[in-house]
Amino acid sequence: MSLSLDHVVIAVRDLTGAVADYRALGFTVLPGGEHTHGASHNALIVFADGAYIELIAFRRPNPEFRWWRVLSEAGDGLVDFALLPGDIAADVAAAKARGLELEGPTDGGRVRPDGERLEWRTARAATSDLPFLCGDVTPRHLRVQEGNVRRHANGVLGVAGIEVAVENTEVSAWRYAALLGIPAARGVPIDLGNGQSVSLLGPDRAAAALAARGEGPVSLTLRVAPGSATGDLDPMRTQGVRITRVED
Numbered sequence: 001m002s003l004s005l006d007h008v009v010i011a012v013r014d015l016t017g018a019v020a021d022y023r024a025l026g027f028t029v030l031p032g033g034e035h036t037h038g039a040s041h042n043a044l045i046v047f048a049d050g051a052y053i054e055l056i057a058f059r060r061p062n063p064e065f066r067w068w069r070v071l072s073e074a075g076d077g078l079v080d081f082a083l084l085p086g087d088i089a090a091d092v093a094a095a096k097a098r099g100l101e102l103e104g105p106t107d108g109g110r111v112r113p114d115g116e117r118l119e120w121r122t123a124r125a126a127t128s129d130l131p132f133l134c135g136d137v138t139p140r141h142l143r144v145q146e147g148n149v150r151r152h153a154n155g156v157l158g159v160a161g162i163e164v165a166v167e168n169t170e171v172s173a174w175r176y177a178a179l180l181g182i183p184a185a186r187g188v189p190i191d192l193g194n195g196q197s198v199s200l201l202g203p204d205r206a207a208a209a210l211a212a213r214g215e216g217p218v219s220l221t222l223r224v225a226p227g228s229a230t231g232d233l234d235p236m237r238t239q240g241v242r243i244t245r246v247e248d
Contacts (some may be wrong), residue, residue, distance in 0.1 A: 006083055012076045046144055055239075104133070118142050119136075129215040161221040
């Protein structure tokens with residue numbers, strides 16, 4: 001399997017306020033810059049394991065984009081997550097050969113506050129139970145910065161798990177198997193490697209989330225260094241996202 005966790009997306013109405021809240025929770029938050037289409041801007045929380053949280057806000061209405069629709073209809077919260085391909089064109093072709101329909105690769109990019117231009121290519125399935133693929137054209141370290149920015153006062157080291165609300169766990173398990181090239185295993189967490197996994201929650205466990213936000217990620221589990229505080233973070237500070245900390 002050549003796909004690993006790249007980042008998790010939290011859409012917010014007020015980026016400045018969200019950055020302040022996450023900094024108050026002990027995270028190091030970096031200004032990300034403006035996307036090349038000009039409709040959105042972001043900030044990043046990068047972890048030692050290489051994954052990151054993206055806080056994204058829209059500068060103008062964008063009703064064609066699902067993230068904007070979920071944000072406008074259901075409020076701040078998790079809207080998506082991305083996997084990092086080894087070769088996005090090859091990974092898309094392989095998933096299609098296994099029967100999964102994907103759109104892309106499509107070009108994208110962002111301009112950092114320091115003027116550095118970043119470019120990437122994405123590919124997406126038609127259904128939001130699946131993550132999208134995000135493969136770098138410019139070097140990844142320009143998009144996902146390294147060094148002390150990956151250290152956090154709260155001791156968070158990285159992402160351990162993501163829970164995803166789905167309409168049908170059997171169907172979604174098949175889609176993940178087709179995307180990742182692994183056997184389908186309903187009811188078993190999907191291993192992304194690097195100690196990270198995805199758990200699928202059906203209507204019996206995620207009815208409220210499905211009704212409010214549709215299929216997609218509903219919670220995060222973060223790994224923290226030994227001796228750091230564990231348990232749930234204050235949802236008033238996380239923009240309503242359920243984030244649990246567990247010791248590494």
